[in-house]
Amino acid sequence: MSSHASNHARVIPLRPELRPGLRPDPRPAPTEPAGPEGPASKEPLWRDVVGDVLRRERLAQERTLKDVADAARISLPYLSEIERGLKEASSEVLAAAAHALGLGLADVLALGRSELLRLATSASRPAVRRAPAREGEGEVRLAA
Template sequence: MSEVAHLGPGGPRRHQPLLRTLVGEVLRRRRIEQRRTLADVARAARVSLPYLSEVERGRKEASSEVLAAVCAALGLDLADFLTDVRLRLVTQVAPAHRHQSPVARRPGDALLLAA
């Protein structure tokens, strides 16, 4: 289970998974799916093994440069990786706690994903 942040001033608090935890979970799952060792991926990404281990365990927040290097080492497109993290976030947030804002979509509207 992911660590959570408690959001919301006063009133009811929402539980939101920590992004660093989700990032680590997705990286570890992808690495294991490829049957690669932590040492192998760390070496290919040119990051230290202890640091990559901390990132996978959600203890450290990786910079965009480190994430790009690890994704490249795993043969993943960074956009696909971030989409995977987003999907994990969406599935872990209880539907009752999701912010539901009525948004009318129009042709030409863009969706912005941020990590």
């Protein structure tokens, strides 16, 4: 070991785009078709919506990523990537994460659907007309 070597670790600040809360989006920017009113509004991606649902449910239960990842038998980094919308999880992985949170896969999908509808109606574009739902259709009831 040279006499100039130090036992102190050198601190290198993170680039702004790598700081927590400011993660870069690794996905390529979508090309938006231009219409008479300009570019179409960006639709939310399913993986972002599902990740938001899982994170919201986990935080509402005041549980850590490690706790849920261990219960679901998913690696912590992978669950983190799912929550951040960086990975498109299989139905088996989503079901495992849902069950670890005390939910069923149908619950997560229904919450995701509600979030998609909320995002779609908040966007400035015409609403899609739908046939009225049959009684009980689309309802999700959660029991404690």
